[in-house]
Amino acid sequence: MNKLQFHNNKVLKLTNVLKYKILIDEESFDLNVAIEQMQSYIKIKGAMQIGPLIQYTRTFINDAGELDMEIIMMLQCNNYINSVEQPYIMESVVRVPNAMYCRYNGPEEKLKFAYDKIQLEAFENDIPLKGDSYTIFVDRDEENETITADVFMERSDK
Numbered sequence: 001m002n003k004l005q006f007h008n009n010k011v012l013k014l015t016n017v018l019k020y021k022i023l024i025d026e027e028s029f030d031l032n033v034a035i036e037q038m039q040s041y042i043k044i045k046g047a048m049q050i051g052p053l054i055q056y057t058r059t060f061i062n063d064a065g066e067l068d069m070e071i072i073m074m075l076q077c078n079n080y081i082n083s084v085e086q087p088y089i090m091e092s093v094v095r096v097p098n099a100m101y102c103r104y105n106g107p108e109e110k111l112k113f114a115y116d117k118i119q120l121e122a123f124e125n126d127i128p129l130k131g132d133s134y135t136i137f138v139d140r141d142e143e144n145e146t147i148t149a150d151v152f153m154e155r156s157d158k
Helices: 031-044 112-124
Strands: 004-022 049-061 067-077 088-106 129-141 146-155
Touching: 004 031, 004 049, 004 112, 004 146, 031 049, 031 067, 088 112, 088 129, 112 129, 112 146
Parallel strands: none
Antiparallel strands: 004 067, 004 088, 049 067, 049 129, 088 146, 129 146
């Protein structure tokens, strides 16, 4: 089994996306609880979750001039949810037309190699990246303690 499968130019298209921005400063934050709450919210609104969890990560320079990070968890739904309340945001389409892509198969703690692979390919081919990433957690094999994840990083050259 290939642990890393790379493609230089892929399109990521997500539809009916419920978003939740994680506030990293909260010490009592529990990601699993937040995901369960998102899934419950989708059901309460009469929709169904379609597909796996998606994590969007973006780094930026904050007002204090320091490197900061934004993390948004996303779940796709079978239909658009109208009148979404805070802390959630609903988008009908999230489209990343020009992304470098890597599928990763292996232990979760080594997922960083997928990001490294994309960054190395971008560096070697002089391809500028926007500095954000979408990680789709496709599958989890509890028995073998491995995951399958798709990582997309948007290019800024097209």
